[in-house]
Amino acid sequence: xxxxxxxxxxxxxxxxxxxxxxxxxxxxxxxxxxxxxxxxxxxxxxxxxxxxxxxxxxxxxxxxxxxxxxxxxxxxxxxxxxxxxxxxxxxxxxxxxxxxxxxxxxxxxxxxxxxxxxxxxxxxxxxxxxxxxxxxxxxxxxxxxxxxxxxxxxxxxxxxxxxxxxxxxxxxxxxxxxx
Amino acid sequence: xxxxxxxxxxxxxxxxxxxxxxxxxxxxxxxxxxxxxxxxxxxxxxxxxxxxxxxxxxxxxxxxxxxxxxxxxxxxxxxxxxxxxxxxxxxxxxxxxxxxxxxxxxxxxxxxxxxxxxxxxx
Numbered sequence: 386x387x388x389x390x391x392x393x394x395x396x397x398x399x400x401x402x403x404x405x406x407x408x409x410x411x412x413x414x415x416x417x418x419x420x421x422x423x424x425x426x427x428x429x430x431x432x433x434x435x436x437x438x439x440x441x442x443x444x445x446x447x448x449x450x451x452x453x454x455x456x457x458x459x460x461x462x463x464x465x466x467x468x469x470x471x472x473x474x475x476x477x478x479x480x481x482x483x484x485x486x487x488x489x490x491x492x493x494x495x496x497x498x499x500x501x502x503x504x505x506x507x508x509x510x511x512x513x514x515x516x517x518x519x520x521x522x523x524x525x526x527x528x529x530x531x532x533x534x535x536x537x538x539x540x541x542x543x544x545x546x547x548x549x550x551x552x553x554x555x556x557x558x559x560x561x562x563x564x
Numbered sequence: 565x566x567x568x569x570x571x572x573x574x575x576x577x578x579x580x581x582x583x584x585x586x587x588x589x590x591x592x593x594x595x596x597x598x599x600x601x602x603x604x605x606x607x608x609x610x611x612x613x614x615x616x617x618x619x620x621x622x623x624x625x626x627x628x629x630x631x632x633x634x635x636x637x638x639x640x641x642x643x644x645x646x647x648x649x650x651x652x653x654x655x656x657x658x659x660x661x662x663x664x665x666x667x668x669x670x671x672x673x674x675x676x677x678x679x680x681x682x683x684x685x686x
Contacts, residue, residue, distance in 0.1 A: 475575065485671075
């Protein structure tokens with residue numbers, strides 16, 4: 386199989402397409418697009434909601450959706466057509482399902498180049514001053530969006546499984562925009 | 565007719581219930597299950613289920629395993645099962661169809677897509 390290694394720009398295009406598709410179809414929301422960039426540093430501790438799913442196959446990685454608690458409540462309210470003013474089980478479940486749909490659709494598009502991949506069940510973290518780390522050193526492709534003045538961050542990291550092909554270094558590095 | 569919705573996401577179960585009501589499908593009762601194991605137990609207890617909407621990626625027993633088990637039992641062999649899932653790979657679609665899925669809808673979905681799929685089955 387002739388495997389095409391996904392570069393940053395290709396990943397960004399896929400993530401934007403999948404995210405816009407989910408938000409416009411299921412929530413009737415047109416998201417504002419932010420400037421995507423590559424992050425190689427561990428993210429600083431933050432507040433809010435972080436939801437992620439694992440990807441497995443000849444390539445492995447993680448995809449995540451993160452936002453503030455207020456933003457998560459707005460998303461869940463639109464998704465479930467019920468007003469939520471604080472984070473509860475419904476809000477966490479809504480964000481988990483949106484993560485599943487966004488990253489699941491990214492996975493489907495990636496499979497055209499990378500072959501079959503599996504998707505884990507989503508995990509959601511909600512809290513204050515928490516930090517996340519990936520065990521191996523990965524480059525994260527970070528794709529921000531704006532919804533009602535709040536940032537929604539979609540991130541994805543991918544690396545070949547051991548014994549699979551080695552990735553070429555990314556060449557198109559974009560600096561983060563100040564939003 | 566009773567409907568069984570199988571999805572590990574309570575959010576999706578709630579949305580599908582709303583879509584079914586909007587679709588004006590003649591439904592008596594809607595049952596919910598969070599995975600294939602719960603769904604099989606519900607089917608055994610509620611023999612009136614005439615339509616199943618099922619996710620694929622679920623803990624304990626996924627949608628493909630659930631579909632396989634349902635189709636292996638003669639009294640449920642003809643109950644329409646529509647897979648509603650994020651899994652979009654052609655392999656998974658083919659596998660579900662070969663195992664006896666009556667239809668396949670990819671998430672994200674519109675209410676019209678669900679209605680159209682159900683109209684063809686009712």
